Amino acid sequence: MKLILHIWRQKSRESPGKMARYEVSNVNEHMSFLEMLDVLNEELIARNEDPVAFDHDCREGICGSCGFMINGVAHGPQRGTTVCQLHMRHFKEGQALWLEPWRAKAFPVLKDLMVDRSAFDRIIAAGGYISVNTGGAPEANALPVDKQKADLAMDAAQCIGCGACVAACPNASAALFTSAKISHLAHMPQGQPERRRRALSMVARMQAELFGACTNHGECEAVCPKGIELENIARMNREFTKAAWARRDEVAGSGRRRLLPRSFP
Amino acid sequence: MKLDARIPSGPIEQKWDRAKFEMKLVNPANKRKYGVIVVGTGLAGASAAASLGELGYDVDAFCYQDSPRRAHSIAAQGGINAAKNYPNDGDSVFRLFYDTVKGGDFRSREANVYRLAQLSANIIDQCVAQGVPFAREYGGLLANRSFGGAQVSRTFYARGQTGQQLLLGAYQALERQVKDGRVRMFPRHEMLELVVIEGRARGIVTRDLVSGEIEGHAADAVILATGGYGNVFYLSTNAKGCNTTATWRAYKKGAAFANPCFTQIHPTCIPVSGEYQSKLTLMSESLRNDGRIWVPKQRGDTRPPHQISEDERDYYLERIYPAFGNLSPRDIASRAAKRVCDEGRGVGPGGRGVYLDFADVIRRLGRTTITERYGNLFEMYERITGEDPYAVPMRIFPAAHYTMGGLWVDYHLMSTLPGLFVLGEANFSDHGANRLGASALMQGLADGYFVISYTLGHFLAGGKAGDGVTADHPEFRSARRGVEDRLQRLLSLQGNRSVDSFHRELGHWMWEDCGMARNRQGLESALEKIRALREAYWKSVKVTGEEQAINQALEKAGRVADFLELGELICRDALEREESCGAHFREEYQTTEGEALRNDQKFAHVAAWEYAGENAPPIRNVEALEFEYVHLAQRSYK
Structure with missing residues (x-):
């Protein structure tokens, strides 16, 4: 499966951010959403680009570290699921996804998809x-x-x-x-x-x-x-x-x- | 190196009371003059930081996560043991002690384990007072369940999220101290070095993970509660950030590392589904209370489970271990699963899985009861695999989970470095060669709430507060420089392989050669492969980004560099321990029935490894273990 990702890239708390477009191929339906981003990051590292920063830790949906907006919905389309537990079988070939950090005055963006909570x-x-x-x-x-x-x-x-x-x-x-x-x-x-x-x-x-x-x-x-x-x-x-x-x-x-x-x- | 465990004299049931009385106290008015550093905010770290803050010490607490509430204790599902004997089924402090020593296959220290069993009851009292919403009976009293490896119901639980609720209790107690100004919290800070001055642990060097700044923090004592090193296997049930860096740095500064080869492989995890896999998810062992584990009797039987009739199924745990059946201890259940899969009877893709079937119990008790007991676990399973466990059996396979090994500590939980205390999974702990289910939470909280507050006071009362050591001391300056040089070196290599690819390869060798079954040949070849991999790492790893900013690749790079060193020590320890015990199974040493064969004559001891320098092999020190109350016997769960 191939996906088009538009991801919010922001270097630091002070610097302005913008959306950047990426294509990820070889997405497997059994991957979790974060594993799909791992794949993207490995590709970015290979191209000498800065990998996308996102908070994550347990990857079992319990630590509360992860989370960002997928097409305007917090944690993405599946109800009752954190992004680390969201699997790629819920997405379609060629789908375009917009990933943004939590937006709130009380949660300043630290980098890319990471915020200060x-x-x-x-x-x-x-x-x-x-x-x-x-x-x-x-x-x-x-x-x-x-x-x-x-x-x-x-x-x-x-x-x-x-x-x-x-x-x-x-x-x-x-x-x-x-x-x-x-x-x-x-x-x-x-x-x-x-x-x-x-x-x-x-x-x-x-x-x-x-x-x-x-x-x-x-x-x-x-x-x-x-x-x-x-x-x-x-x-x-x-x-x-x-x-x-x-x-x-x-x-x-x-x-x-x-x-x-x-x-x- | 001299290993003095400082075990108090007297009968085992009086040792802790006696020690508490004999320990020196710090005057309440003087406590605030003592600075204490706590690294890690899981059950052990958060409970220690909160309790020490309450007592009046000046505490600095550190965690790499963005909030202390996220430490990996939060993911513990099943429960916490305590010798309350509420169900009236024959439990007692002595029985919990006995079960733990036996379950650890006689490789733990009796005095520590007895104290743990004694304190278990206080933990439940404390957590209930904090408002932890434990499961209750209709009469309003606390509910209990049985758990892997125990024949009494002594496990307290909060649905499938016991670790979460206990951690939130400790975290809330910690935040209360933060508000009162007794604890300063440093989230998103990672400890990268231990500072030792005149033979005493006096502080740490951290990296602020947001600004990238390298900072020194001085104190009168340092407490490490940084968890286990299961991520040396790359794929494990640990959180992605779990690492050995804090304990490994302490080892290289002189703290002995004990029994590193005792790594627990948990029997009930969701099997690996592909190359991209980033971690493995545990399905709580409590599922084994009601689920039945089986594989087809026929090799290579690929029919879907519902087409395999009862008499074509092998409920192998029930068959081999009739007394404990599906509740056999973790090491035994894991090895049995490996054995049936090695025989070619595994299920699912690649044949690396066994069924955990709930059909019987759903028929007997109804779906509602099962939902009440395991609802969230079933949901989690379905989310990950896309299969409905109410309809088809779960597929499970063992995965690296917990590390019984860790920094050596005495009865006071102090390492071989004066002033360095180690709590929770980070120490070599009370679990010997194998940990029983629901005992990790118990140990973390016993260490943090009830042990360290006494033993730290005793240590501090022996010295003097305010001797003027600050983070400007030359030792701190040189430690900071060392850390900066190392980070710079990682960034400057600009090789062609990512950190993850090295970590994956290390994990692969560890799992293949030093996982559920080990042998001399495999371990010797692993040692060579790991050494070669480490050399390659320092030549060709590629770390992007800069030092003075958020840089997750750089964070990982430092951790993996330490795993590459630890992996070697684990294999070396496994090689030297020429026996099988608990989770450490050497194929050369087994009974005719394939069970672990201990060698008590030669190996009834703790192996405490001492760092001897970059180019010298580490020294293996030995603490002999004596069993006065639980007599050495072969474990039998038949």
């Missing part, structure tokens, strides 16, 4: 955890957890942090990512003590990182390789609203224990 780490650092130090944890079975709640928590916790949701959203919102963590921990009894504080600080961080607001397009859910549901965003909004009321002194910045920056809405 460190904003996600900072959202987690803002409160996406349960504050327990190592040691002294109670016996694991001391606190039973409703199976259904544990399952719902697991549904949300499956997020791999790839950033496809942001790339697909017309607002470049990180609502699906942030809400997945808020939901996971809100479902667990262990997450209750910090539940409100967590919702407030994670949402604040998300906004401070210049992600856009959610306007319910649902594009994020459609491209999420792990099937994280839109419902999580509704839950995040509920958690946030409840927390904002319960801790309105903190939100307004008038309380003594101020949690949020003054610029908070």
Whole structure:
């Protein structure tokens, strides 16, 4: 199989980028999309050209490193699949494909198809955890957890942090990512003590990182390789609203224990 | 080289308690004066960095990925063992200890393994408190399942994504320390050299993978948690970035490398489909709980599986190992698969595969139950192969997966270099010659959460904080220069072969001559081929791009250069160990039934290799292993 690839080439964060056209022949239907790019890169190296940079690591769809737009769709045409797990049998002879990096103000392009997603780490650092130090944890079975709640928590916790949701959203919102963590921990009894504080600080961080607001397009859910549901965003909004009321002194910045920056809405 | 394992005295069940009491402590107010470097943010590294930050140490953590959450621990599917005995089926700390020592074919250190079994229960408590969504029973208590090589159900799991959930727990704890300013995180930084000053590990040299800058980082102690070296086989279940560079640099600076030939070949991976293949995907071993493994009885039988009737099938694991059947340990299951394929009874393209069949269990329990248990694995299989495992049996074949070997460490997890600690898969670990399923996660977290916090304090309390060693020290300057020269050399070769083509060839020789079965002749020829390949590499490798920018080809080039050296040490170790044990199967040493034949008289020891310089053969040091509690016996799973 032969394919025509138009790939976004950009040397560095500062330099401008543009699309470049490549032809790849000898594409085998059992190859993964990234293996097809490996083949292209080997050819580029042989021609003394710079290979295409893209993030990837586990190639099993779980580390969340990989991801770019294929013909305008994050992770490409197959639902519930990262590009590393997308196989070439889904493409046709002679097909033209446009590959672009995630586009979002909060995800600056580093090179070619690589972007900087460190904003996600900072959202987690803002409160996406349960504050327990190592040691002294109670016996694991001391606190039973409703199976259904544990399952719902697991549904949300499956997020791999790839950033496809942001790339697909017309607002470049990180609502699906942030809400997945808020939901996971809100479902667990262990997450209750910090539940409100967590919702407030994670949402604040998300906004401070210049992600856009959610306007319910649902594009994020459609491209999420792990099937994280839109419902999580509704839950995040509920958690946030409840927390904002319960801790309105903190939100307004008038309380003594101020949690949020003054610029908070 | 003197190998002092520093095993505490006393009965085995009291050793760790005794050691904890006897270890020196660092005053809480002084902890912040000690700088600690943690390299790698998988289960071992992230849990160590978080725990040490919580205690108040000044921690710098490094990973080559763009975020600490992406380390390859994330891909572990099946579960984590713990001696909780919740199912009331006869488990205990002693049994987990016993199973691990026996499963490792008597090539691990009893005291370490016992401690691991003791700590296993604390790990589950800790992870539950962090909010890890483990599988639950309807009553709300934790669910357990059995896992390859064990006859009790002691495995805790979070669907098929246990590693992911445990890693996210550790990552979140780490990010909490980052926010509090106790840990500085350096993502997209790769360690390229260890800095040793006056015989002590005092820091590292890294390359910033975005700017290309070479930086020195000084500290009072260095912790390596950089995972295994399975990618020496090129095709493995490891992530593409997994490499040996950190451990190999430490070896060349004086840390002994132990049992490098103990490399685990995992029995249930998706077979290779072509030349372009970049990695192999594991199908969790938990599938063997319900799937039945078989091949046709007839050689060269190419009929589709549904046309092969029951009595024409050979359920070979059930036949040969009736007690453990499809749950036989990994080394045994892998070798059995190789044997039937070598007999010409393999299935799929090239005959390098066996069936893993779920038809029986789907009939018995229904499709819904199976979806609940393995849904995501079935989907993954279908995505990769285009075949529906609900309808046709999966095809699987063994692949390189885990490395039991690694840097030698004592009971304190310190290497032969003072101040250099090694955790998780990077050390030669507690798994002897073969690791049991669901034990890697346990070991990584035991090391990171519960061992290093004590032993590091003991080490630091023995010295003095703030002796003024900074990254401007002459040793750091020369280490940085060394790294820069090497990168420049790689870039200037401008040969005619890509890095990947060398890596592929190395992997091919390693797999053929030092894979599931090894023999003297093959190993000797591998040694020559690898040496020749390394020479060719430094003459004709082609690395494009520049140093002061993102350059993935250059990153790979450095890693492969180190693999080319490690490969030789692996073969040498395999050659010297004239016995078969666990994953190390020397064809010359087998029982009449084709099982591994150990030689306890000569080889009940750890081989710790010491670097002796560029042109000298490495020195093989020996740590004798004593078995006081688990008596040496031939492993039998029949």
